[in-house]
Amino acid sequence: MLKIYRNLFFLGLLNFSVFLQAQVVRSVEGVSITVSNLKSAIAFYTKVLPFELDTVYITNDSFLQSLYNLQDSSLCTETAQLRLGDEKIELVEFHSASYRGRPIPSASKSNDLWFQHIAIVVNDMEKAYKILEQNNVTHVSTMPQTLPVYIPAAAGIKAFYFRDTDGHNLELIQFPKGKGNPKWEKYTDITFLGIDHTAIGVEATNTSLDFFTHFLHLEVAGESINYGVEQEHLNQVFGAHLRITGLKATQGMGIELLDYIAPPGGMPYMADTNPTDVWYWLTKLKVDNVDAYYNLAKNKGLSLKSLKLTTLNKALNGISKAFIVSDTDGHAYLIYE
Structure with missing residues (x-):
């Protein structure tokens, strides 16, 4: 009888394991x-x-x-x-x-909770930015920014926010050697390489992580606290101080959570x-x-x-x-x- 219970117990663990694997x-x-x-x-x-x-x-x-x-x-x-x-x-x-x-509401800001963008990877920020300038693209950032050494996880990253014809936010991003997905380092002669991630505004990182890690079973790939003059010029949010959490699945682009510690007042996602x-x-x-x-x-x-x-x-x-x-x-x- 004990052997039967033991077998049923391990069978239950196996079925539970299969159930979890099916939900990834x-x-x-x-x-x-x-x-x-x-x-x-x-x-x-x-x-x-x-x-x-x-x-x-x-x-x-x-x-x-x-x-x-x-x-x-x-x-x-x-x-x-x-x-x-x-x-x-x-x-x-x-x-x-x-x-x-x-x-899109004309007063939208980067710290509003309906904010979302895709990050387009480039291997030459100056060249990519010049193309946008020549096409009179709407700026969000004042100009491309290089994130400073006092933000270790993001130091050396170059980034620029802009908008498409409907006002959707987009980002150009260039990773320095040793940062970002290693796949971006294999390109040498192409300016626009692909999409690294989509980023979304969140109210509270820990609350959001319950959804992303316990329901979607995504993996936390990295974290950073970003602030300073460069971040203000990048996001066009004065006093920007945000917690950034990168998430990934086995394949595909990443998802990035943008949690503004400051300033307060970002608008919530519209319920209707x-x-x-x-x-x-x-x-x-x-x-x-x-x-x-x-x-x-x-x-x-x-x-x-x-x-x-x-x-x-x-x-x-x-x-x-x-x-x-x-x-x-x-x-x-x-x-x-």
Whole structure:
């Protein structure tokens, strides 16, 4: 009898181990960004920036209503899939009779909680910045900044914030030798290399980490406390003092949490946000068992944004089943298999 109980116990541990392994984000596949005009957005990302256009497609299937929880039979999306190096992003224009997309608020700042950007890696900041200057790109930073030696984790990193035609924040980043993903060091003759991470504003790092490490099972890859004149000029936030936490999955780009210790007053993520709003970003996470993740999200009482776990009528860009969930600050994630 004791042997039977022992076997059942180890069988239970094995099943629990398999259950945990099934709920791991395999890859941060990219981001999907809502735009007001797809044609204009494509022009910016492929002519000002050197993204390559892979495909453009229209989706008007009924599963959109379930996935985005937008009850409108006229709902339709036009999507452009773009690539820079190994990384991909999507630009999405929504068409709806019932939901009108709103522009990014003109008073948006880098310490607002709806803030999100992608960090585009370059190997020559001066050359990359000159291209942006020649195209009259809207600055957020006063000019490219080199982070100082008193920030050990970030010392020597060059960075510059700017905006696309809709006002989405973007970053150029150049890593000094020995910092960042080693893959960026293998390029020598290409100016724009790929996307290192997407960064999001958070209210409290420790609260956010419960979502990212206990639900998504991402790994903390690094931390830094950034402050000083260079950081102020980079973010255009006077007195900027922030805690930065880098997260990673097994594959794909990283996710970076930006927690402003100072100054206070960053605006919260707007509770009435819809995917049609231009400040809406969707970070795409590939998993092996989306059903297990969906059940876990329900059991943990997380904020599910889809009407239900949605099966696509036909696989779309490698997605057969998916749902959207938001983190504690309101940022949205597409979890799919």
